[in-house]
Amino acid sequence: MGERDFIAARLAPLATTAAARGLSDDAAVWSPPLGRDLVFTHDVLACGVHYLPSDPPSDIAWKLLAVNLSDLAAMGARPSGVLMGLGLSIAEDDIWRAAFADGLGRALRHFGVALWGGDTVTGLAQAVLGLTAIGHVAPGKALSRNGAQVGDGVWVSGTIGDAGLGLAIARGKATPDQRLLNRFRRPQPRLLLGQALVGTATACMDISDGLLIDADRLAQASGVGIEIDLMAIPATAAASDAERLVRATAGDDYELLFTAPPGVDLAAIGGNTPVTRIGTVQAGAGVQIRGEQGALPLPERLGWEH
């Protein structure tokens, strides 16, 4: 099946809104909601780099959408539509492509997001999948990394390090556990939490490369220091300090990391998504960590450095 047939048979049926024009025009046309700022992100997943060739195609489609929606969540935005740039190799055969499109359709429906357009290119040496997500937020209210204030609490959503454990399982290096595998393959962008944080959080970002390295980036962007209590980091199971450090540098969490004034009660802000205070914004620069026995040296590797 060529590019055009794939688009007509598999992707056009997913592009059901008027904006997409049935994928038959040169571009999509959308009337944005009145009085809202628009939020744009574009992330790329490459086969063998961001996912494993053996990952199910429907999970790859989920992840491609989810990691981009996670960026919108980090800005406090509500998603509207996406454009997709699919670069495929011969390894992504018709069966793979059909399963990818099925999974994409389910993911779009799950998140209530429209497929507006894009491009498909075949015959590449390696699959490279890009997606642009467009969302909206109240004017001037988008969250940012640069507003953390000394004295703010530092918070995360969900549990940290699960995706790293899931990756080890996917590689056959750990005991199978479907929940942890799904945490790697099917991340849950924290869209409702991000929207709830608008007007409350002083800074926010999503954790993609590892809690410590991303906290370091947020601290740098805000011109502050961040102290994290290693024992407070929410984890799926009890763990030693060393194991906690691994989880805090594993990446692929797609949880939100945010700061908020110390007096604000955030216990219920995430609805079904638990949020946990893990540290404090301090004067200074960069991230520091404390363990059960007091200050801990930073590990050499804070997370994924691209």
Added chain:
Amino acid sequence: MGERDFIAARLAPLATTAAARGLSDDAAVWSPPLGRDLVFTHDVLACGVHYLPSDPPSDIAWKLLAVNLSDLAAMGARPSGVLMGLGLSIAEDDIWRAAFADGLGRALRHFGVALWGGDTVTGLAQAVLGLTAIGHVAPGKALSRNGAQVGDGVWVSGTIGDAGLGLAIARGKATPDQRLLNRFRRPQPRLLLGQALVGTATACMDISDGLLIDADRLAQASGVGIEIDLMAIPATAAASDAERLVRATAGDDYELLFTAPPGVDLAAIGGNTPVTRIGTVQAGAGVQIRGEQGALPLPERLGWEH
């Protein structure tokens, strides 16, 4: 230079508008112009497929931007911003990356378009470059492929087939000619013409895969037939019928193909961009061609079928 250093040193200096937030947040934030529809497109260029590894990096950056702006032109839209997904291999070394970024900066300034964000991934087997372009148009006025009416004139901008000749030159298979080479490597999106056609053209698209195949697609989308006079197709130099057919199937023109009611005088609509009437919309289906001796059989290959 790693991904992060490349972004900080080469791309962030190009992202000068507030919307980009210095490329330091998870997404871009933009206040759209009031009372306009937004137009979105995403095209991918792969090394060895859409451009040659030997093409100058600054020209590749130009082409990546230009082919996407050409889609906006086809909709009658004015461009605002872009997001870029760069997948790079080891072949795109620091020198290549610097030259690409320089060329991108020049192209962005030339077209008055802002870099809002994106993603860079290295270590791929082959360079794969995606770009999302966002523009705007008067509400309900975006051009489309599906409005051609029986009796309309069929028009093109510029000259057709130059890029095909330029590709032959780039491959060392034809006598060097910088102007034709530039027509392949540095296409000129017909933005002002596209905007001028809003309210006048009944259908419009850009010619990327070849005049004949794209005319066939416009005819299909509109549910009409299109007859093209081979001798009327504007070309850089005199040519035989056979040569004209080659040019009409060569692709990469990025000229506009459009239809307009027969009585409308379009001579001056393109400003400095010449427009030429090349045929007529008829009842029927698909594209037909006439040569000096009357009706001609369609060539087996109408253009690039992806």
